[in-house]
Amino acid sequence: MPAIFDHFVGHYKLSPHDAWRRAFFVPFAIIVGTAILMVVLCPDTPVGKWSERHEAVEANLRVIHEQGRHVPQSSVVYGESTGASPADSTEKVDKLAITKDVEFGKGEVTEIDAEYAHEVIEKPSAKEIFKVFISPQTVALMACYFNSFGSELAINSVLGAYYLKNFPKLGQTSSGRWAAMFGLLNVYGRPLGGIISDIIYKYTKGNLWAKKIWIHFLGVTMGVFMLAIGLANSHNQHTMIGLVAGLAFFMDASNGANFALVPHVHPQANGIVSGFVGAVGNFGGVIGAIIFRYNVTNYGKSIWILGVIAIVMNLSVAWIRPIPKGQIGGR
Missing domain, CATH: 1.20.1250.20 (MFS general substrate transporter like domains)
Structure with missing residues (x-):
């Protein structure tokens, strides 16, 4: 800004009274231009569209599942292939009301930790x-x-x-x-x-x-x-x-x-x-x-x-x- 001010005074022969005011047009243009580029080019969130934010959590859990992450007993919802009885499955769901299902594949164990569920941004x-x-x-x-x-x-x-x-x-x-x-x-x-x-x-x-x-x-x-x-x-x-x-x-x-x-x-x-x-x-x-x-x-x-x-x-x-x-x- 001092350099811009000096340029207006030295090159365009403006008075200091006018030069410092006109100097502010430069950062104004940069700020507005940056804001427009952010709106046009940047996604809603770091993981993509706001409407698809839950999918990022599901994708992360799918990767964790494929890597063989140990699943806490309290956060598992049992599917057909586990051998668990329907009564046992229902009991597990009741004990963790805040758990949501993320389906990894038919008949597979499905899970989402309460921690992940609470880290999904909700509409305020x-x-x-x-x-x-x-x-x-x-x-x-x-x-x-x-x-x-x-x-x-x-x-x-x-x-x-x-x-x-x-x-x-x-x-x-x-x-x-x-x-x-x-x-x-x-x-x-x-x-x-x-x-x-x-x-x-x-x-x-x-x-x-x-x-x-x-x-x-x-x-x-x-x-x-x-x-x-x-x-x-x-x-x-x-x-x-x-x-x-x-x-x-x-x-x-x-x-x-x-x-x-x-x-x-x-x-x-x-x-x-x-x-x-x-x-x-x-x-x-x-x-x-x-x-x-x-x-x-x-x-x-x-x-x-x-x-x-x-x-x-x-x-x-x-x-x-x-x-x-x-x-x-x-x-």
């Missing part, structure tokens, strides 16, 4: 949406993302001006370029947060508490970096940019780690959870912008305030279990 009702929204697990994820993504949006919007204030010799364009690096660090920070979360999950043998602790560790550390930046308010360029780079890693990693846990929470309503978490992250950006607005050019103060909020909110929801007690699926 108003009651289900509200239930998911007020769930402590959803609230915990929203609180963490409110701080990580919300603070990122707010800081992104003022970082160029903050650099320009503390380092006037940089000028507007160089300040903007250094500030842009804060967002660019998402390229490695956000994926690493999710990747490390999954690695921790693997080596703790599927312990979801490990994923959750990782989220809060990142959130609190992010808050500490914001406190350091805001309270130090450094006028040493290397120190400031180093602190901001450190903040960017933990902040971006926190975003990625958050969405590494999201699929485990209410898997049958994963879109609802994802939507609420993402929306609250944007809302956090609005609140952060208001904090910056009322502190005017005292950027350091606004940043350490965001740091305090991040630490307090992360610690406040750290005790909430990763998934609801008794939840089937999501592991």
